[in-house]
Amino acid sequence: MSSRSATIAVIGASGVVGRRVCDELAAAGARTVAIDRAEADACDPGALAPLLDDVGAVINCAGPLRNTASPVLVAALAAGAHYVDVGGEQAVLRALYERHDSTARKAGLVALPGAGLDCAIGDLAAAWAAAHLCDADDPATTLLRRDDVTRLAEDRPLDEIAVSYVFDELALSAGSQRSLFGAVGTRALAWRRDRWEPARAGEHRRVNAGPALGGERDAIAYAGGDAITVPRHVAAHAVGSYVSTTRSPAAAGALRLLARALTLVPKSAAELLAPYAPPDGELERTTFAVVAQVRRGFSAAQIVVRGRDPYRTTAAIAAWCARQLAARSGGVVGMRAPAEVFHPVPALRALAHVAGLAIEPSFG
Numbered sequence: 001m002s003s004r005s006a007t008i009a010v011i012g013a014s015g016v017v018g019r020r021v022c023d024e025l026a027a028a029g030a031r032t033v034a035i036d037r038a039e040a041d042a043c044d045p046g047a048l049a050p051l052l053d054d055v056g057a058v059i060n061c062a063g064p065l066r067n068t069a070s071p072v073l074v075a076a077l078a079a080g081a082h083y084v085d086v087g088g089e090q091a092v093l094r095a096l097y098e099r100h101d102s103t104a105r106k107a108g109l110v111a112l113p114g115a116g117l118d119c120a121i122g123d124l125a126a127a128w129a130a131a132h133l134c135d136a137d138d139p140a141t142t143l144l145r146r147d148d149v150t151r152l153a154e155d156r157p158l159d160e161i162a163v164s165y166v167f168d169e170l171a172l173s174a175g176s177q178r179s180l181f182g183a184v185g186t187r188a189l190a191w192r193r194d195r196w197e198p199a200r201a202g203e204h205r206r207v208n209a210g211p212a213l214g215g216e217r218d219a220i221a222y223a224g225g226d227a228i229t230v231p232r233h234v235a236a237h238a239v240g241s242y243v244s245t246t247r248s249p250a251a252a253g254a255l256r257l258l259a260r261a262l263t264l265v266p267k268s269a270a271e272l273l274a275p276y277a278p279p280d281g282e283l284e285r286t287t288f289a290v291v292a293q294v295r296r297g298f299s300a301a302q303i304v305v306r307g308r309d310p311y312r313t314t315a316a317i318a319a320w321c322a323r324q325l326a327a328r329s330g331g332v333v334g335m336r337a338p339a340e341v342f343h344p345v346p347a348l349r350a351l352a353h354v355a356g357l358a359i360e361p362s363f364g
Helices: 016-027 045-052 065-078 090-107 117-133 174-182 226-232 249-262 267-272 280-285 310-327 344-355
Strands: 007-011 031-035 057-060 082-085 110-112 160-168 189-192 195-198 204-208 216-221 238-244 287-296 299-308 358-363
Touching: 007 016, 007 045, 007 310, 016 031, 016 174, 016 310, 031 045, 045 065, 057 065, 057 310, 065 082, 065 090, 065 110, 082 310, 090 110, 090 226, 110 310, 117 160, 117 226, 117 287, 117 299, 117 310, 117 344, 117 358, 160 204, 160 216, 160 226, 189 226, 204 238, 204 287, 226 238, 280 310, 299 310, 299 344, 310 344, 344 358
Parallel strands: 007 031, 007 057, 057 082, 082 110, 160 238
Antiparallel strands: 160 287, 189 195, 189 238, 204 216, 216 238, 287 299, 299 358
């Protein structure tokens, strides 16, 4: 293995996720170049280029990704490195897929945005559940795909795919809060009738992540990356993302009203919001589950993935994805969703091992 293929650069290495990514890479014995925001402007590909010489993959942890994703991706591809980032914002993912696929393909490289809790876990879990429902279970034991994936259920689309994120004791880093502030005044997207449409304000569903997370709960429409990535490899009449941050039905109802109200707030109002930086202990106490539900007619399949500490989990996922890409000898190229790069079942099981996750399939 050459030094180019082995070394991984981390942009935003001093941030909440960046520090954890560096720790994960160090624990795996990976050679790492840690790049702080003070060393280079993450919005300037030219400033980044000299720092990316002889690296095999770049992990972008510098937020907000709506500002940094495109320039860091451009710099990574120009340096001959695969690109991975830790975000799952819908607008960012959609823009990257639309603008940079040709460049990534011509470079013979993979660009994998959304390689974190949101949206890698939901994308892989939805692909697993959909394959089972379509009697197309993938027998592969290898992690990386060698060839382009055929879009599942193209001849008979599924009725619905829903990916829900369920949290208890949720604490958000200052960077995550800034990303949410940047989304003020916009509505979540959902895939319907073969195109992305604004989700209905306050749209909600009931989801059950198991007794440890309070059983059945209310989840509201959420601008999760899965609604952008899943339709790339699974045909369905509807694909949406949802989030639940409280067990209280009354509080959930209030959040639905707030979600409706926030779509009417002008984007300029976000400039008046100041993030709060919680201590690491608060971040680590957060427990979560990602629930991927797939339905066709009266048949349904569900995958639940549970864990603790979303930021450490995201770091473990991003570090693992970058290591796999940096070490590979060939395979698919271009802008890709997680399930287009990895075989879902072995990849989810590998991620469960490195990130301390529990997987519970339920096939009806």
